[in-house]
Structure formats: structure tokens, C-alpha cells
Amino acid sequence: MEKRYGNLIVELACQLIAPFILLFGLYVIFHGHHSPGGGFQGGAILAAMAILLRLSLGMELTSRIFSPRLMPAFAAAGLLIFAGVGVAAIFGGGNFLDYGAIPVQGVSEPSLHHNGILLAELGIALSVFGVMLSIFDTLIRDK
């Protein structure tokens, strides 16, 4: 799996469909406030897109876009974003993950909750993406 798939039709089809999967994944993440979806599902869809590219184009080409070295860092960064939002609420005088207490001037409390949820979902998506890709990368490593 480190090599390309080697079939023009398969490689081209995967390349053509990947941007649409990426767009749909981002839609699922950012539209989670209004429709079914959110960080876990969106992150899994984004990871599926990256894995499809890894399977069709091979590790050598796709590691330039999604470097295997970066994936554990992505997973940790997502978790840190989530934790950072929670700790920011503590600095504002609230409880951990009480988004309404985040100290931002001129933003109403419901809006703070709204954006806090969005940041949390983004952190979850980044974490799920990094974890799924790093598991895939460690599993397909041959030799």
C-alpha cells in the first residue's frame, strides 16, 4: 500500500471524488449546529478522504499533503483546542467547559456558547482526523 494503485481509472476517480468528500466533511463539521453532524462524523469523513488518497496514490505522493509524522501532532492539537476552550472558561470565572464564561468583550452569552461549541467541534474533528490517519499509517507500514 506504500505504492500507487497503478490503475489510471481508479487513481483518477479517487482524485476527482476527494475534493467533494473534503467539502462534505467540512460541511458536516460546520453545519453541526443546524443539522445532524459534528466533530466526530466530520473528522471521520475527512480521514476517509485522506485514506482514499493514500490507497490510490500511494504514500510517497500523499505524504506531501498529509505527512504521517504530523498526524499524532494533529490529534494532540485537536484535544488541546478542546481543552483550551474549557480552560479559557476557567479564566473567565466559570467552570471547566462553561463556554458562557469565556472572557471576550462585547459578545453575548448565547453567542459565546455558540462559538465555543464550534471551537470544540473543530478540536474534535482535528483529533479524530489525526487519530484515524495515524492508526492507518502505522498499520499499512510494511517491510
Next chain:
Amino acid sequence: MKPVMVIVTLMFAGVMSYLMMSLPPFGDPSAPANQHISPYYIENTIEDTDTPNIVTSILADYRGYDTFGETLVIFTAGLGCFLLLRRHSDGKTIR
């Protein structure tokens, strides 16, 4: 499997199936689980979080602590795979 184990298992399954009949129907609004805190979420989600999707606001806001733990679980699982299955510089899979 010993016969006594089979009998005990079947009896346990019978008791559980009998008790299942006294559970409230699925989605019953008068069930105790739907009386306590669910109405609060349904009534106050928009004012509290400005989010039309109640599921999202419960998942990431009211029950954010739980979701944080879930993310931590996923991260730990990924880290476990990464650390156990990676190749070291000496070429071995597991040291």
C-alpha cells in the same frame, strides 16, 4: 458448558425478558427519563446556546465534559496504536 450454567443463563434471560415488559414504551413522553431534564433542554437550548440543533448543544455544551472524555479516549486509543505498532530506528516493530 455445564448444564447448570445453561439453566442459570436461561433463567436470567427469562427474568430479564419478563422485566422488559414493564419498561415504558420507546419515546414515551410520560416516562421518568423524559420527565426530569429533557424538557429543560428542549425549552432552553435556543436561549442558552443560540443553537437550533438540540443534540449538538447537549453533546458539546451541556454534556461537554462527557464529550471531552470521549475525545480523550479516542486520542488515547490512537496513541496506543501508534506507540505499539510503530517501527523503531533499529527496525523492530516492538522493542
